[in-house]
Amino acid sequence: MIELKKITNENFKECIKLSAGEGSDKFVAPNTISIAQAYVVQENDTCTPFPFAIYNDEEMVGFIQLAYYREDQEESIDEPIYEVWRFMIDEKFQGKGYGRAALLEGIKFAKTYPMGTANKLYLSYVPGNEKASSLYESVGFRANGEVEDGEIIMVYDMR
Numbered sequence: 001m002i003e004l005k006k007i008t009n010e011n012f013k014e015c016i017k018l019s020a021g022e023g024s025d026k027f028v029a030p031n032t033i034s035i036a037q038a039y040v041v042q043e044n045d046t047c048t049p050f051p052f053a054i055y056n057d058e059e060m061v062g063f064i065q066l067a068y069y070r071e072d073q074e075e076s077i078d079e080p081i082y083e084v085w086r087f088m089i090d091e092k093f094q095g096k097g098y099g100r101a102a103l104l105e106g107i108k109f110a111k112t113y114p115m116g117t118a119n120k121l122y123l124s125y126v127p128g129n130e131k132a133s134s135l136y137e138s139v140g141f142r143a144n145g146e147v148e149d150g151e152i153i154m155v156y157d158m159r
Helices: 012-017 031-043 098-110 130-138
Strands: 002-006 048-056 059-069 081-089 120-125 142-148 151-157
Touching: 002 098, 012 031, 012 059, 031 048, 031 059, 031 081, 048 081, 048 098, 059 098, 081 098, 098 130, 120 130, 130 151
Parallel strands: 081 120
Antiparallel strands: 002 048, 048 059, 059 081, 120 151, 142 151
């Protein structure tokens, strides 16, 4: 059973050892960078990050980081939004359905509106990452025609 658990002193080292596999660095940042960025944005009130380890039963299989943005934190938005900021499944656990289940858990978490309501959940992916694109579409994300920093933007309607 897939569940999201907070990053703690006890699971931090295991989380930063996870890797999506050789060549994955062109698609997703290392978890150390993601966790460090979570601290920086939180300290600077740029957004509210939610970093989680992904577990299948008691075994860590991946990492997901969501974020919440208010209009006063992000000038390009006109309403609050949630975002899947980072997402990865360790190479040893890919192809077993954990990614889809974890993404659905991330959507379920966002729909609890822990920082306030929002109508949309965003994410982006690097062109050429067809596995990611297919996975995101399979759970209801749709490309909105925008590209930011070379990444394709997708939106999930949370209404």
